[in-house]
Amino acid sequence: MELMQDKAGVRVKPQGAQWHAVVRSRLAGRLEGIARIVSGRKSGAALEFDLIRYGSTAMSLEVRAGGRRAYLKLFDPAHTDYAYQREKAALCALRESGLVPRILAYADKPRFLLCEWSGAAAEAEGNASLSPTQFAEKLGVWLAELDSVVPSEDACGNWYTYLQQFSGVFDMERIRIARDMLSEIPLCGRAMSRNDTALTSFLNSAEGHLMGCDFERAQMRPRGWDYVLGYIGLIEQFPENTGAVLEAYSAGFSRAHKGALIVEELNVVSRILYTARAMADGRAAQLISWQ
Template sequence: MTGPFTIRDFTRAHGAYIARFAAQSRKSLERLDVSPISETEKHLRFRLEFPEDPVIVDVWSKEDPAAEQAFNRELTCARLLQGSALTASLLGHSQEKCLMLRGDVQGTPLNSVLSQDNVVAMSSSLGSWFQRFHQKMPQKEADMTWFSYLKNYPGLFEPEEYEREKAFLERLKIGAVSIARNDRIRGFLVSDRKTICAPGFQRAGYKPIGWDLLLATRDLVRQFPGQTDDIIAALLAGWGAKVPGLNPEDFIRLAKLFCVATVFRAYTPSAPLLRRYADAFNASREKGQGKITTVLSVPYKSDLQQDVQPQDVEAFRRHLQLVTTERGDMDRQITEDEIRNTDNPVPVLAAIGEYPKAWGNYAAIF
């Protein structure tokens, strides 16, 4: 297709073809309404409004090699999962047009229903989904360790962290890789039947078995840091089998290391919002307070201000202590005075105090 890559232009050019294609699995209609879902320069998604059973159409730009690769990954996973109820049913596809037709899954985005009360149950359901997904995916032999694999991600750990954890990570062997979804959990849907469904696999690729569990741990702990241990345990329980090459204790330790490295965003020149927080704090800090050099962002699920409950403050304090311990400062104790303004509605900017000199001073937004 030449010209603008938009839903409007694509349906104008190929509307009759798409309608005939979709009608192979639906009752043909003289007029078929189109509802846009999302539109980027590489990917279009829209709904064909068949009265009783809508069809979702995904189209990738053939002008972009990366988009065409995303289509191929999506198609591969959809074929492998056909009939599994793990994702929407594949109704048809066109390799020539990088186009897929799928059934419409009625459901609610997982992130909108997650709460402190149900996150453990949802973690178990996600672990079960990933295990069933894994069983459908092909594997390839591999010969590496988690140390050598994680070194492929520059900046994931500090150099001294790699050295400190080298013996542990080198002990964890990776004997096989399998296709992983390799994406955030925010795309998951909770269907009307309370089952979990994944709408897409554009980032799927061969990864060490258990990689999806690590990414899920990261996303869930970001939202509920005080329930880190319960989240990891529930994901493992949902998986229901040993993660190849990792006994439960090793996976728990690996997951916690991964969380420490990825859950918090460090203040850097490429994070202008966090830099403004640091600059604002440094400009107004009291005499004797150290200058903030790094900011950690602890995301919240909404921008609504709420009173901070004492149990939430205590859970957050325990989590900060855990992070400090994991980072190797075993003797550091966080005092009550170091968590400031906790009686005020969030968000507030708080100085956590002086960590080891290699860290500089830290602030947290919570």
């Protein structure tokens, strides 16, 4: 099962006219239609685009037409359509939530997603003005609000039983040691999860709230799964300021969450899985000590 962002890295980015030609080739026959959507149906509007990021599965582009701009994600046809289908489903489900860029159009062939332009489009730059604690608090709020609007379903059991399927990801000895604690924490149903520890795929909108991007790994997971992965991601991204960052994260989530999840229980699960993941990856020397 997929869990974390893979380590394949970013491909060598095509230079200048090369990536431009790739985009025009893949979008052949679609350029005029995209220009009409972006421009607000202005007749004869020309489409221009700039490369934001060239990833392992897709290119992210800023597109402009008729004085307006939008965000376009063009998926590599050499890959399966899993990433595209997952992201399309997530963006469509969350279209009116205000938590993600609003999807304007999509196509299954060629595979692309067209979304409204929201705040800073370069994800890492979009949060450059936020301190680690400010970002963590906003992330906690965003995840709590996400939990209230994503598709969900009933599920029973506990975290210990559920985690048995991840023997290839976690050090299962760490899980077994924590069996009593994990067995006492029930699952509160399943919900669509972003399912990624990467924290760079967020925009800080003009209104000052976060908007999530990159749902290529989205799938149904226990409620609170994204909180756990966010907790792990924050530790890994801000190892020198962990205490204050995690406190802000938990406070943001607790303040905004209206459901049945108990943040103290999620923190227990998060700490156990952070340790189990680090041990499985051979990073025991990097583990932080819990106060």
